[in-house]
Amino acid sequence: MLFAIHCTDKPDSSDVRAANRPAHLKYLKSHTNQIVLAGPTQSDDLKEMNGSLLVMEFIDKSAAEFFANNDPYAVAGLFERVSIRPFKMVFPAV
Numbered sequence: 001m002l003f004a005i006h007c008t009d010k011p012d013s014s015d016v017r018a019a020n021r022p023a024h025l026k027y028l029k030s031h032t033n034q035i036v037l038a039g040p041t042q043s044d045d046l047k048e049m050n051g052s053l054l055v056m057e058f059i060d061k062s063a064a065e066f067f068a069n070n071d072p073y074a075v076a077g078l079f080e081r082v083s084i085r086p087f088k089m090v091f092p093a094v
Helices: 014-029 062-070
Strands: 003-008 035-041 049-055 079-086
Touching: 003 014, 003 062, 062 079
Parallel strands: none
Antiparallel strands: 003 049, 003 079, 035 049
16 A cells, blocks of 8 residues: 655754765665655755655555654654655556
8 A cells, every 4th residue: 555655844954854864765775665756855946855755655554654753864853744644646557
C-alpha cells in the first residue's frame, strides 16, 4: 500500500537539516525498494529546503509511521509537522 509522507521543517532549522542530511540520505538508501518518489520541498524562491515529501510502499500505516519516526531528520527534531496518508497512484498508470 502506498503512503504519502509530508514533513514540514521547523522555522529557521536549515542548520539541523544540513547536519543530518548525510544520515537521512543513508536511511533512504536503505529503503530504496519501497520508494516511489522522494525529495525536499523548497521555499518559493528555491533558495532553501523546507520540508520533505515521500511516496513509499508499506504494509500498513503503522509501518509508515515507524519509518517516519526513525528518519534521522525526525530523530533530530527537524520537523514541525508530519502528515502520513494513504496514497492512490493514478498517473502514470500502473
